[in-house]
Amino acid sequence: MLKTIHVDQLRPGMHVQRLNGPWLKHPFWRSSFVASDRDIDRLRESEVETVDIDASRGEDVADATDTAVATDTAPVVDTVTADAPPRPAVAARPDLASELTRARNICQAGRDAVEAMFREVRMGRMIDPGAMMPLAEEITASVDRHPGALISIARLKTADDYTYLHSVAVSALMVGLARQLGLDDDRCREAAMGGLLHDMGKACMPLEILNKPGRLTEDEFAVMRTHPEEGERLLRDSGLENATVLHMVRHHHEKYDGGGYPAQLPAESTPLLTRMSAVCDVYDAITSNRPYKEGWDPGESLRKMASWRGHFDPAVLKAFIASVGIYPIGTLVRLSSERLAVVLEQRPEALSAPLVRVFFSARSRTQILQRDLDLSAPGCDERIVGIESPAQWGFRELVKLWAS
């Protein structure tokens, strides 16, 4: 018989059959389990107020009439979280500089958390995918406050950081895209978690291949192509039951026309969040610096992705471009005055006329006095005429212009 009790009444040995409230807010990813001291501590710190226990499969409450909230299978309280008003997708926007500072801290914490989980896997220890939930929440909150900040900072990686920060970047991109598509809060959390966990299978790859400072051979690439299946197996074995996230992990390298791996799934067999992950994963990979190649400019990358036939779901890619903007932060642009500038900030209401920092004359090929220009300001007669490649201009430290 199921009994609904308050989490304060939970004792080790009780069989928890159900956590009441939206499951993604729970620190647990298994729906039923025998409670340990650690589980109880984590539950008390969570937003879950009541749980259903099955007294026939574990310890019972001492005195059901005094302590049980109800003896019905239906929960008396569907938890405060279920009734909480949905968080607005975009709250009052803080200034970019302060969100960039917060984004740096989230990236550092995220990098450390993902690396720690990789280490656990390599040591053969059990991992707890649910431990990533607070990080997923922070990423979601940052993207909601200022969509461009975390995405821009997470793009900046060193070769050592790539694997770990890539997960944070894909998570942030997934949240931005999920919001753009109007998905609800629970879907956004799945998107954030899927982004963080999508490459966990790389923890099972040989280090000499994963960290190889050059292009992979065909044989090495064949090994690396097993990481989506390895990741899904690892997470499933670790108790992750969320089918959406597991699908995303296993199939984030599938292509729209069925030409991807591991299952050559065509678009009609691929859920939305998986199709989203294919776009976010590639965008972060090509815009990041790798040991063997410089990352492409963000705006340039979007143009190239749009030209690849059959790779991405066109509707998802269109929404993605709308979410990161036509000229993402950090894009090098040429203005109508033949000056070069870097994009500092975009505004959803004026995507083609962002705030830019002018710093170079394309005509005289010399540095000029830096000046910030709001291309959407009334009376501003400058406009963007094209995207330029920082590599072709030899600009190695463009990031200092917008991220400092």
Ligand SMILES: [Fe+2]
């Ligand atoms: Fe991957």
Ligand SMILES: [Fe+2]
């Ligand atoms: Fe990836």
